[in-house]
Amino acid sequence: MSIDISHISKRFGSFVALDDINLTIPSGQLTALLGPSGGGKSTLLRIIAGLENADAGAVTIEGTDATHLPAQKRNVGFVFQHYAAFKHMSVAKNVAFGLEIRKRPKAEVKQKVDELLSLVHLSQFADRLPAQLSGGQRQRMALARALAIEPNVLLLDEPFGALDAKVRKELREWLRRLHDEVHVTTVFVTHDQEEALEVADEIVVINEGRIEQVGTPDQLYDAPANDFVMGFLGPTTEIDGVLYRPHDIEVFTHPGIAGSIPARIVRELRVGFEVRLTVELLDAAHEQITVTVTRAHQRSLGLRPDLDVWLATTHGAVVPLMDPAQPATA
Amino acid sequence: MVRTSPLLRLVLRTVVVGYLVLLVAWPVSLVATHTFDDGFSALSKAFADPEVIHALKLTAVVALSSVAINLVFGVTISLLLVRYEFPGKRLLSALVDVPLSVSPVVVGLALLLVYNPRSGWLGPALADAGVQVIFSTPGMVLATTFVALPLVIREVVPVLEEIGDDQEWAARSLGASSFQTLRRITLPGVKWALVYGVVLALARSLGEYGAVKVVSGNVVGSTQTATLLVDQRYQNFDQPTAYAISFLLAVASVVCIVIVSVLRPKQEA
Amino acid sequence: MSQATSALPREDAGRAVREHRPARSVNALGRGSALALGTSLIWFSLLVLIPLAAVVVQATTGGWSGFWHTLTNPQTLSALKLTVGESLLVTALNVVMGTTIAWVLVRDRFPGAAILDVVIDLPFALPTIVAGLVLLLLYGPRSPLGIDVANARPAVFLALAFVTLPFVVRTTQPVLEELDRDVEEAASSLGASSATTFRRVILPSLVPAIAAGAALSFARAISEYGSLVLLSGNRPFKTEVASVRIIGYIEGDNLAAASVIASVLLVVALVVIVVLDLIQRRVSRRG
Numbered sequence: 001m002s003i004d005i006s007h008i009s010k011r012f013g014s015f016v017a018l019d020d021i022n023l024t025i026p027s028g029q030l031t032a033l034l035g036p037s038g039g040g041k042s043t044l045l046r047i048i049a050g051l052e053n054a055d056a057g058a059v060t061i062e063g064t065d066a067t068h069l070p071a072q073k074r075n076v077g078f079v080f081q082h083y084a085a086f087k088h089m090s091v092a093k094n095v096a097f098g099l100e101i102r103k104r105p106k107a108e109v110k111q112k113v114d115e116l117l118s119l120v121h122l123s124q125f126a127d128r129l130p131a132q133l134s135g136g137q138r139q140r141m142a143l144a145r146a147l148a149i150e151p152n153v154l155l156l157d158e159p160f161g162a163l164d165a166k167v168r169k170e171l172r173e174w175l176r177r178l179h180d181e182v183h184v185t186t187v188f189v190t191h192d193q194e195e196a197l198e199v200a201d202e203i204v205v206i207n208e209g210r211i212e213q214v215g216t217p218d219q220l221y222d223a224p225a226n227d228f229v230m231g232f233l234g235p236t237t238e239i240d241g242v243l244y245r246p247h248d249i250e251v252f253t254h255p256g257i258a259g260s261i262p263a264r265i266v267r268e269l270r271v272g273f274e275v276r277l278t279v280e281l282l283d284a285a286h287e288q289i290t291v292t293v294t295r296a297h298q299r300s301l302g303l304r305p306d307l308d309v310w311l312a313t314t315h316g317a318v319v320p321l322m323d324p325a326q327p328a329t330a
Numbered sequence: 331m332v333r334t335s336p337l338l339r340l341v342l343r344t345v346v347v348g349y350l351v352l353l354v355a356w357p358v359s360l361v362a363t364h365t366f367d368d369g370f371s372a373l374s375k376a377f378a379d380p381e382v383i384h385a386l387k388l389t390a391v392v393a394l395s396s397v398a399i400n401l402v403f404g405v406t407i408s409l410l411l412v413r414y415e416f417p418g419k420r421l422l423s424a425l426v427d428v429p430l431s432v433s434p435v436v437v438g439l440a441l442l443l444v445y446n447p448r449s450g451w452l453g454p455a456l457a458d459a460g461v462q463v464i465f466s467t468p469g470m471v472l473a474t475t476f477v478a479l480p481l482v483i484r485e486v487v488p489v490l491e492e493i494g495d496d497q498e499w500a501a502r503s504l505g506a507s508s509f510q511t512l513r514r515i516t517l518p519g520v521k522w523a524l525v526y527g528v529v530l531a532l533a534r535s536l537g538e539y540g541a542v543k544v545v546s547g548n549v550v551g552s553t554q555t556a557t558l559l560v561d562q563r564y565q566n567f568d569q570p571t572a573y574a575i576s577f578l579l580a581v582a583s584v585v586c587i588v589i590v591s592v593l594r595p596k597q598e599a
Numbered sequence: 600m601s602q603a604t605s606a607l608p609r610e611d612a613g614r615a616v617r618e619h620r621p622a623r624s625v626n627a628l629g630r631g632s633a634l635a636l637g638t639s640l641i642w643f644s645l646l647v648l649i650p651l652a653a654v655v656v657q658a659t660t661g662g663w664s665g666f667w668h669t670l671t672n673p674q675t676l677s678a679l680k681l682t683v684g685e686s687l688l689v690t691a692l693n694v695v696m697g698t699t700i701a702w703v704l705v706r707d708r709f710p711g712a713a714i715l716d717v718v719i720d721l722p723f724a725l726p727t728i729v730a731g732l733v734l735l736l737l738y739g740p741r742s743p744l745g746i747d748v749a750n751a752r753p754a755v756f757l758a759l760a761f762v763t764l765p766f767v768v769r770t771t772q773p774v775l776e777e778l779d780r781d782v783e784e785a786a787s788s789l790g791a792s793s794a795t796t797f798r799r800v801i802l803p804s805l806v807p808a809i810a811a812g813a814a815l816s817f818a819r820a821i822s823e824y825g826s827l828v829l830l831s832g833n834r835p836f837k838t839e840v841a842s843v844r845i846i847g848y849i850e851g852d853n854l855a856a857a858s859v860i861a862s863v864l865l866v867v868a869l870v871v872i873v874v875l876d877l878i879q880r881r882v883s884r885r886g
Contacts, residue, residue, distance in 0.1 A: 071502045078503040084496035088518045098504035346703045357733035431868035433822030435842040436861040440650030537726030539825040557726045576729045583724035
């Protein structure tokens with residue numbers, strides 16, 4: 001049971017939302033479509049769901065060509081960012097909707113609804129209206145509703161985007177645990193890299209309608225394919241046109257290390273356990289870059305503004321794979 | 331903050347209340363007092379009059395028919411305007427408002443020109459097929475439908491836009507067909523807007539005068555509605571009946587307004 | 600907080616009113632919806648478009664000369680002048696009174712204000728013939744106030760004022776309610792007096808709404824018929840308005856002449872709609 005996306009393209013007027021996308025999403029896995037707003041990830045999700053039609057290409061869901069199937073027939077569960085709760089129906093009726101449409105016997109519907117409501121911990125709200133629930137509760141209801149039809153695939157479009165930070169974190173963990181229990185092929189869209197890194201088995205980074213990289217969270221973080229992926233997944237600092245992680249740059253208070261770059265500390269910013277140093281390179285361009293060190297390290301070296309230092313990248317520093325030139329390491 | 335001094339506030343309040351009383355409240359209350367000048371005799375005399383009964387029944391038939399037509403087509407057009415894309419959509423949206431700005435007399439004339447059985451554009455053909463429009467109930471239904479046409483649409487369209495189509499897409503992704511989505515999700519979502527639209531259209535339809543006058547020929551006992559009856563009776567010095575029917579019509583108007591005013595706050599998402 | 604509990608359909612109804620999330624992508628027509636559209640268009644044409652077209656066509660049957668001849672008929676000219684003149688006067692009155700009433704409804708709360716809401720909507724829901732009749736009771740021969748304007752020119756003004764009452768009120772009321780108090784507070788913290796704040800901060804935001812209400816009020820006034828039948832006596836050259844003239848021509852079986860005047864009224868109505876649309880467009884651009 002996998003999703004096969006083949007040569008999918010979509011434009012809105014002159015705006016190219018998706019450009020020849022090819023992707024296979026393995027079954028039973030929790031996959032994240034990660035990327036900046038407007039990059040095309042929601043469009044791709046909606047095309048998989050049948051809520052949007054591609055201009056070209058094909059979508060195959062567990063072996064069946066779904067490209068021209070209407071959303072109604074794809075048996076795909078969809079969860080919307082703003083819940084799309086049926087406002088005039090109770091929570092239980094919302095969850096029961098898909099089953100009632102399929103004309104299942106009342107007893108079966110009731111049993112399934114009870115099951116799902118206890119799965120999402122909303123049993124005591126069964127007879128309430130969605131308006132009486134919090135945002136997080138509404139989204140759990142939406143999930144239960146989507147799962148009720150026993151979909152082949154579960155799609156979530158920025159499911160926690162409308163919730164505040166604390167609830168978002170809670171629901172993130174909860175989604176991961178739910179997936180571990182239910183094992184439905186799940187694809188969710190997010191622009192929050194922390195969310196993707198925390199929750200997903202595999203991440204697809206999409207930017208400007210193209211796939212930048214596909215991989216596990218570790219692969220993406222430790223072996224980014226290009227500058228964009230590296231920059232999107234974490235902080236970066238640039239030396240000679242190559243991107244590094246700010247903590248992968250060593251600071252020396254004396255010259256003499258082969259290939260080290262002379263520089264001067266301009267500013268320091270202490271945030272939590274890390275210290276962010278703004279350092280000016282003493283080359284022709286006089287660029288200012290960010291270098292991160294721990295507080296202990298800063299203290300032991302006595303780093304402070306106006307100090308002359310020498311910078312070198314650590315051995316095994318992460319750089320984008322696409323970049324051929326790698327300067328000397330310490 | 332624009333803080334009005336207590337004196338200014340009192341002055342404004344007095345001016346406003348005075349204006350409304352002198353212009354609307356007092357005159358309308360006078361019809362009530364005059365109706366009951368001799369107790370209930372004006373009303374009972376009116377209800378005993380077969381022409382009055384006929385007029386009231388005709389008014390009800392015409393109003394209800396026109397409201398039903400406007401409900402069906404109003405909902406259909408609202409859905410088309412908000413949920414679909416087609417050439418000429420903006421033009422249709424603008425045209426839908428036209429009936430509100432057209433004089434009722436012009437409405438009557440327009441329908442007369444098309445449907446009159448002698449020289450109308452479509453009238454003679456319809457007459458041959460046995461369908462009488464002008465000087466008959468169908469014509470009056472047409473006229474009443476015309477003037478109240480935008481009312482349901484103007485209530486439903488903003489609500490449709492506001493609730494968005496997420497719920498409808500959710501229903502589809504759960505397997506609902508277009509019809510099931512319409513019946514179970516869309517229509518319940520605009521329930522209150524439909525109610526307001528219907529009540530407003532009903533008030534308008536009950537009260538239509540000018541257009542119906544032109545189109546009906548105002549034949550007593552046959553094509554005379556309540557409003558036409560008021561006109562005729564007053565001019566023939568049967569004031570009591572005129573007041574009595576006016577009173578009924580005024581009560582109906584007030585009831586419609588109160589229903590809508592009371593219901594509106596209930597329309598919470 | 601007084602609510603805009605109005606029986607009038609919202610002025611912005613029918614226009615694109617976007618608040619939080621705009622409705623997403625619209626669909627292309629499918630088979631069912633295309634059928635629905637076709638049927639609706641046929642119905643709309645048979646009911647509205649074709650009849651209105653017939654009026655315009657009929658008006659032009661006599662060519663330009665016939666058109667002009669009817670229009671310049673002394674009685675007709677007088678009716679048109681009276682109609683437009685009184686309508687403009689009434690609109691001016693409504694601009695002032697309508698805004699004042701809206702202000703009091705929104706900014707001044709006192710017991711019984713809810714009843715005012717019903718009173719304001721009454722002219723919209725009341726049959727026009729009844730409107731004429733009730734006005735006659737207070738301002739006619741047996742007036743308890745001793746004021747008798749029946750069959751005199753002021754009767755026209757009175758009737759028009761009655762039927763156009765709700766329009767400016769109901770267009771400005773929601774705008775007043777939505778007004779961001781923050782903006783007023785900012786103005787006064789910068790040193791503006793109440794009068795200045797009203798004049799330079801509030802009034803400008805109200806102008807589009809007032810203009811929209813004025814346009815509706817004017818269109819309604821020139822179209823009015825029912826309330827004038829009993830109240831004004833429809834005396835030629837004195838209290839006869841355009842719509843009465845049309846009825847006169849219809850009863851005299853001169854449909855062409857009736858259509859000429861009707862076309863003039865239609866053109867004015869069209870102009871009003873266009874002006875309204877432009878105003879709405881400008882307002883939504885300003886955000």
